[in-house]
Amino acid sequence: MLAEEIRDYCLTKKGVRESFPFDAETLVFKVGGKMFLLIPLEKQPAQFSAKAEPDYSVELRERFPQITGAYHMNKLHWNSVVCDGLKKDLILKLIDDSYELVFKSLTRKMQQDVLNSL
Numbered sequence: 001m002l003a004e005e006i007r008d009y010c011l012t013k014k015g016v017r018e019s020f021p022f023d024a025e026t027l028v029f030k031v032g033g034k035m036f037l038l039i040p041l042e043k044q045p046a047q048f049s050a051k052a053e054p055d056y057s058v059e060l061r062e063r064f065p066q067i068t069g070a071y072h073m074n075k076l077h078w079n080s081v082v083c084d085g086l087k088k089d090l091i092l093k094l095i096d097d098s099y100e101l102v103f104k105s106l107t108r109k110m111q112q113d114v115l116n117s118l
Contacts (some may be wrong), residue, residue: 001083001091002050003027003046009092010037010056013099036102037095038070043047045084050098051077060094 010016017030030036038049049070052060057079060067069075076082083091090116103111 001046001088003048004048005039005049006037006039006091006095010099015117016099031099031102032101032106032114034088034105036098047080047082048095049073049078049080050094051101052079052094052097053101054074056097065096 006054015031019028022029025042028035028037054076066086068080070078
């Protein structure tokens with residue numbers, strides 16, 4: 001997948017906002033003000049960092065050499081994913097899982113605000 005495809009997919013999710021809070025090259029996606037995905041736009045092939053359950057992260061890293069602990073992030077919870085060689089359905093699942101993890105961590109009021117947005 002290309003970075004633009006990942007961006008488009010992230011923006012289909014309820015309450016997602018995008019910004020460049022760190023630098024002009026790292027696109028960040030948030031739900032409820034919390035990050036769930038980062039894309040370094042200058043990297044080729046496309047890659048991103050996303051949250052995952054710690055046990056699932058271990059499994060992913062053992063199965064796929066393209067998935068490692070995310071640079072500058074808590075490696076227990078964040079994975080770096082190089083898209084080259086991974087199936088699109090796995091990439092979309094990783095994005096979905098990250099979004100859901102962050103969404104579930106929001107307060108009930110914030111979850112309602114996100115669901116009622118747009």
